[in-house]
Amino acid sequence: MRVLRILLVVLAGLALTACSSKFKTYNGPEITSIQVQKANRKMYLLHNSKVIKEYDIGLGGNPVGHKEFEGDLKTPEGIYFISHRNPNSRYHLSLGISYPNEADRAHxxxxxxxxxxxxxxxxxxxRKKNGKPRAVSSPDWTAGCIAVTDEEVERIYAMVKPGTPIQILP
Structure with a gap:
């Protein structure tokens, strides 16, 4: 009986550890593209033309218009792709976007x-050094990125692979 109780405690601990991992798994339809609608503050993960998941998003601190140069706080507009996944991001996971392209550089x-x-x-x-999240004073607080919650980015990170096209609309 005692061995069974210890085994149950160990298994429960492992289950909780697995649930808290930032590396989730995804077994649904392949995400074939991402669409971001800046004006609506929405991001859609799609399989072909079917929306698989919808997210509310935050944008750059100056969200209207296409990103023109470093420091303008704008989120780019156009067609890009997911360039890489960063498990060690200072923002609790991140997926890189292929901005800037040649036209962006030329402009x-x-x-x-x-x-x-x-x-x-x-x-x-x-997070601050004390482990608490930094305060966000506006829904559009990034330097030009697309922000979601930590829990949401964990799901997105599992669902989206490098090479996935992302269309960012005004």
Whole structure:
């Protein structure tokens, strides 16, 4: 009886550990594209034309218009792709977006400024040294990225593979 009780406690602990892992698994339909509607603050994960999952999002601190250069706080607009997954992101997981492309670089060059980069889909802001989340004063708080909650980015990270196209609409 005692051995059974110990075994149950161990199994329960393992189950809780598995549930809290930021590395989720996904066994549903392949996500073939992502669509972001900046004006509606929505992101859709799609399998062909069917919406599999919908998320409310935060954007750059200056969300209207296409990103033109580093520091403008705008989220890019156009067709890009997921370039990589970062398990060690300071934003509790992130998926890189292939901004800037050649047209973005050329436009920034005309302006005499760097195009910026490191645009991603990520979770909440980095935590303070005491482990508490940093306060977010606005729904649009990033430097140009697409933000979701930590729990949501865990699911998205499991669902989306590098190479997936992402269309970011005004």
């Amino acid at each position: 920034a060059d005309v302006l005499g400024k760097p195009p910026g980069g490191d645009i991603m889909i990520h979770g909440g802001p980095p």
